[in-house]
Amino acid sequence: KMTEHPITNEQPRRSRRRKATVEEEIANDAIVGSPSDAEVVFIGPVGVGKTTAVQTLSSVPPINTEVMMFEGAEEFLHTSKTTTTVGIDYGMWVRPDGKVIGLFGTTGQDRFTDSRTPLLNPDAGIVIWLYGDSDTLGTDLGSWITTAGGPTNSHRILIGVNYPTDEGLNEIKATLEQLELGHIRVTTADPRNIDDVRRVVNDVLQFNGV
Secondary structure (H helix, E strand, C coil): CCCCCCCCCCCCCCCCCCCCCHHHHCCCCCCCCCCCCEEEEEECCCCCCHHHHHHHHCCCCCECCEEECCCCHHHHCCCCCCEEECCCEEEEEECCCCCEEEEEECCCCHHHHHHHHHHHCCCCEEEEEEECCCCCHHHHHHHHHHHCCHHHHHHHEEEEEECCCHHHHHHHHHHHHHCCCCCCEEEECCCCCHHHHHHHHHHHHHHHCC
């Protein structure tokens, strides 16, 4: 005898299995972030050459976040630069020994401070680029050292001086002594010169043996 099955309006039961979170979907051995052996972060005032340094040394076409500046902004700069960084510039330098160095250029404007998050990496070298002919060089130096994390991070800081003058270099050394940070290394460098940028990057990474 054929068995009759009643027709109902019940919907098929849905699986109660919880949807995996993003963290669970990422493999345990996945690498998130810069695929590099070491990182160097460039900080400093607007127009000093951070983006240029990344572009000069990067072995691959770098990512940059420059935009056109508003009319009249050139009065705040030492140069005739017409663009400014509003995010994070990123490049990678492959050294002759095969090590890959991540290069980060950050904004010089305080209103875009979120772009300075690469500074949070405790293993990253920090290069403070400064105008060597600035009338406010001592004040600028103290301010950027604070931005870089102050005395706690002084072991991984190097000062790169663009447009150097004897007077400016003396002021930098005197300011560092006043701050009891005379051990911070200071060098002159042109962000447009690949040999200079290569030397700066290698020197700042000496603190962690890279």
